[in-house]
Amino acid sequence: MAKATFKVPDLTQYTEVPAIQPGAMAHSQPFIAKAEFQEPLGYPGELVENWQERAIEKMGELLGKYRSLRVYMDACVKCGACTDKCHYFLGTADPKNMPVGRQDLMRKVYRRYFTLAGKLFPKLVGAEDFTKEVLDDWYSYFHQCSQCRRCSVFCPYGIDTAEISMAAREIMDAIGVGQKYCNEIIGKVYKVGNNLGLPGPALIDTLEGLEEDVYDDTGVRVRYPIDQEGAEILLVTPSADFFAEPHVDGLIGYGKVFHEAGISWTLSTHASEAANFGMFIGSYENMHRVAQRIREAAIKLKVKRIVFGECGHAWRVAYSFLNTLAGPWDFLDPRYPVPQHICEFTYELIQQGKLKFDKSENDDKVLTYHDSCNVARASRMGNVPGGQFEIPRAIIRATCNNFYDMDEDTIRDRTFCCGGGGGLLTDDLMELRVKGAKPRLDALNNVIQEKGVTHMAAICAICKTQFSKVFPYYGLEMDQIISLHQLVGDAIVLTPGPEDDEPDDDDDDD
Amino acid sequence: MAFLTNFYAFLFYFAACVLVAGLARKIIQYALTPAPLKIPTTPAPTTQRGVVLRMMREVVLFESLFRGNKWTWIFGWMFHFGLFLVTLRHLRYFIDPVWFPIQLVQPFGIYGGIAMVVGLAGLWARRFLVDRVKYITSTSDHLILGLLVAIGCTGLLMKFVFHVDVVEIKTFFLGLYSYDIQPLPADPLLLLHLLLVALLMIIFPYSKLLHMPGLFFSPTRNQVDNPREQRHIAPWASKLEQR
Numbered sequence: 001m002a003k004a005t006f007k008v009p010d011l012t013q014y015t016e017v018p019a020i021q022p023g024a025m026a027h028s029q030p031f032i033a034k035a036e037f038q039e040p041l042g043y044p045g046e047l048v049e050n051w052q053e054r055a056i057e058k059m060g061e062l063l064g065k066y067r068s069l070r071v072y073m074d075a076c077v078k079c080g081a082c083t084d085k086c087h088y089f090l091g092t093a094d095p096k097n098m099p100v101g102r103q104d105l106m107r108k109v110y111r112r113y114f115t116l117a118g119k120l121f122p123k124l125v126g127a128e129d130f131t132k133e134v135l136d137d138w139y140s141y142f143h144q145c146s147q148c149r150r151c152s153v154f155c156p157y158g159i160d161t162a163e164i165s166m167a168a169r170e171i172m173d174a175i176g177v178g179q180k181y182c183n184e185i186i187g188k189v190y191k192v193g194n195n196l197g198l199p200g201p202a203l204i205d206t207l208e209g210l211e212e213d214v215y216d217d218t219g220v221r222v223r224y225p226i227d228q229e230g231a232e233i234l235l236v237t238p239s240a241d242f243f244a245e246p247h248v249d250g251l252i253g254y255g256k257v258f259h260e261a262g263i264s265w266t267l268s269t270h271a272s273e274a275a276n277f278g279m280f281i282g283s284y285e286n287m288h289r290v291a292q293r294i295r296e297a298a299i300k301l302k303v304k305r306i307v308f309g310e311c312g313h314a315w316r317v318a319y320s321f322l323n324t325l326a327g328p329w330d331f332l333d334p335r336y337p338v339p340q341h342i343c344e345f346t347y348e349l350i351q352q353g354k355l356k357f358d359k360s361e362n363d364d365k366v367l368t369y370h371d372s373c374n375v376a377r378a379s380r381m382g383n384v385p386g387g388q389f390e391i392p393r394a395i396i397r398a399t400c401n402n403f404y405d406m407d408e409d410t411i412r413d414r415t416f417c418c419g420g421g422g423g424l425l426t427d428d429l430m431e432l433r434v435k436g437a438k439p440r441l442d443a444l445n446n447v448i449q450e451k452g453v454t455h456m457a458a459i460c461a462i463c464k465t466q467f468s469k470v471f472p473y474y475g476l477e478m479d480q481i482i483s484l485h486q487l488v489g490d491a492i493v494l495t496p497g498p499e500d501d502e503p504d505d506d507d508d509d510d
Numbered sequence: 511m512a513f514l515t516n517f518y519a520f521l522f523y524f525a526a527c528v529l530v531a532g533l534a535r536k537i538i539q540y541a542l543t544p545a546p547l548k549i550p551t552t553p554a555p556t557t558q559r560g561v562v563l564r565m566m567r568e569v570v571l572f573e574s575l576f577r578g579n580k581w582t583w584i585f586g587w588m589f590h591f592g593l594f595l596v597t598l599r600h601l602r603y604f605i606d607p608v609w610f611p612i613q614l615v616q617p618f619g620i621y622g623g624i625a626m627v628v629g630l631a632g633l634w635a636r637r638f639l640v641d642r643v644k645y646i647t648s649t650s651d652h653l654i655l656g657l658l659v660a661i662g663c664t665g666l667l668m669k670f671v672f673h674v675d676v677v678e679i680k681t682f683f684l685g686l687y688s689y690d691i692q693p694l695p696a697d698p699l700l701l702l703h704l705l706l707v708a709l710l711m712i713i714f715p716y717s718k719l720l721h722m723p724g725l726f727f728s729p730t731r732n733q734v735d736n737p738r739e740q741r742h743i744a745p746w747a748s749k750l751e752q753r
């Protein structure tokens with residue numbers, strides 16, 4: 001059981017806005033990346049000598065490269081609409097976790113070095129030199145933002161604190177102050193191909209095991225192919241899907257859907273990771289380099305379509321950025337969007353009546369659905385705005401009898417982040433993760449009490465990992481979070497293939 | 511007397527230059543800075559037309575703020591709509607003959623002035639009463655509110671209590687167009703009112719009042735949600751492509 005060294009908040013019926021407690025989370029900092037994790041990404045190994053000068057120079061460069069940063073630094077009127085919107089503020093009460101409080105950590109430096117008012121009257125406009133203390137605050141609080149964009153929904157100018165956190169992390173990386181968790185992981189992708197550092201043979205092994213499990217379970221041979229040249233679809237999924245519950249049940253579900261669709265598909269050892277942590281550290285270059293692996297795999301395997309598995313930030317990079325980073329996709333089948341989400345794929349088959357479900361298979365559960373932040377506010381599914389909300393729900397309704405939504409204020413584009421997104425899913429930030437999960441868990445607890453909900457489905461590897469870790473702190477069971485495609489996989493009625501009668505002499509063809 | 515008139519004439523030439531040049535510089539800077547990635551806050555419109563509508567709702571109705579905080583919305587919208595009516599009403603000093611719609615708006619301009627001051631008072635009160643808003647408020651935020659309240663109050667005082675000769679004021683401003691400096695009434699209230707307005711024009715391009723042009727350039731609000739259909743790439747980013 002989880003043992004906490006901090007006070008776990010009590011769940012409340014509605015998430016109350018706390019009175020501010022300055023400095024409440026000043027101690028929260030993730031481990032710093034050592035040189036071995038910095039250098040492969042092209043960053044200095046430790047704090048450089050003239051760091052202040054370099055940081056300001058980098059900030060100037062980013063202000064010229066990103067209109068978002070430039071406009072957001074100027075536009076905030078301190079109206080306060082965002083102040084009670086961040087789950088980290090609601091969970092910790094630290095005013096520097098109010099989105100505008102977080103932005104101001106950068107804005108005060110921006111004003112000091114880049115605006116007339118801040119150069120002439122720093123005190124008046126709250127401008128400050130970039131001192132070691134300010135850098136320290138940056139490292140703390142820009143690693144207390146999960147880049148979930150909830151603040152940007154309510155800001156009258158759409159100021160997105162995620163953009164500012166990304167820029168801050170890039171500036172810190174440039175002066176040698178990187179975060180171990182993210183930078184080590186990106187290094188693993190370059191070396192091995194995925195975040196978890198699972199080498200090709202291990203993946204092949206896992207998938208063979210899955211095929212056997214599914215066969216034992218259902219009596220039907222469902223294939224889980226990898227590196228299969230000439231397949232129709234390349235599936236890119238978070239590496240967590242190969243690794244552990246509840247993720248792997250989602251992967252089992254995808255395979256069953258492809259089986260029923262009768263479309264050939266393959267995973268890739270080279271692009272065995274959907275997530276792109278380059279985004280978390282705000283590095284276009286690293287994001288570009290990670291994304292190229294998907295293009296390379298698609299070309300090498302001669303696929304015609306690309307489909308992404310369940311992952312939130314990954315889907316943001318895939319949906320919103322992949323065309324920019326690794327396109328154009330003119331060598332793929334133009335009849336399909338590139339890339340597609342596995343939910344879009346499954347939903348389309350449901351619409352066409354190609355999937356048969358036995359909903360009663362899921363009757364042991366009463367479900368609710370967690371809109372993952374980056375799917376909800378930074379992407380889309382289908383061809384109408386808001387498809388990212390309706391399509392997953394439609395899939396749940398098609399596969400389950402018992403489904404209830406959480407409070408409207410906490411779902412769809414107003415959804416709360418799980419508390420572990422944006423590169424914060426690391427044990428050195430456990431206090432932040434537990435406290436940041438409170439708003440989501442308040443709403444979940446409500447439907448548990450009122451509707452008898454037993455499980456929450458999600459379509460993000462980070463959400464799933466985060467919830468299975470923090471649920472126990474709040475007295476819930478870790479297996480109450482499940483993959484959406486587990487529901488699909490459990491309810492789907494599989495069609496036996498010709499070889500399913502004689503299971504013994506089935507050779508694997510490579 | 512002549513000194514005062516000349517001083518105010520110079521002040522308004524100067525303020526107008528700072529406002530126009532400063533805003534132009536900022537707008538050009540915003541326009542020239544690329545937005546390398548598609549980052550609209552979704553659900554977002556999938557067509558340009560939809561984006562124009564979204565932006566109009568933000569400008570006219572403060573849609574996002576409405577979802578965010580009702581009190582701030584009420585006071586904020588009251589203030590801005592009031593300011594808008596007041597500005598329309600003031601056009602009569604700057605055009606001759608006065609267009610018919612501007613004539614129509616005159617009485618509403620007065621209500622606008624009152625709404626503006628009430629709205630500002632509400633917004634200011636929040637800065638003392640709500641601990642979160644108090645925390646993020648800096649001296650400049652108080653000063654700008656004070657400036658606008660002072661402009662509003664001096665204006666209303668001239669309307670309701672100490673009347674001034676509006677015909678002479680109009681002659682003064684119309685004269686400025688052709689560098690023909692006409693005498694300005696030496697009424698202390700009027701002089702204060704005009705001084706504050708000039709100050710507002712000067713600080714506009716150097717303060718948070720940049721939210722006005724900023725909104726139109728905000729990528730989370732002005733981008734079309736079509737990244738899969740249309741490849742979007744910034745010039746600096748395309749240099750990374752080595753194929």
Ligand code: HEM
Pocket residue numbers: 077078079156568569570572575582585586587589590633634651654655658710719721722725
């Ligand atoms: C396109 C035109 C404009 C739009 C859409 C707009 C929108 C907004 C919004 C949504 C707010 C936040 C809510 C609030 O505090 O009222 C705000 C604040 C503010 N606006 Fe505007 N505005 C515009 C033009 C102007 C102009 C021309 C001025 C003035 C001279 C101005 C002065 C202010 C001030 C002083 C605040 C801050 C109020 C405070 O301190 O609480 N705005 N604006």
Ligand code: SF4
Pocket residue numbers: 085086087088097098099102144145146147148149150151152160161162417
């Ligand atoms: S992006 Fe999310 S985590 Fe970051 S400040 Fe905004 S609401 Fe908080």
Ligand code: SF4
Pocket residue numbers: 075076077078079080081082083099100154155156157158159
């Ligand atoms: S909602 Fe936007 S403008 Fe208002 S305080 Fe927050 S960031 Fe600033």
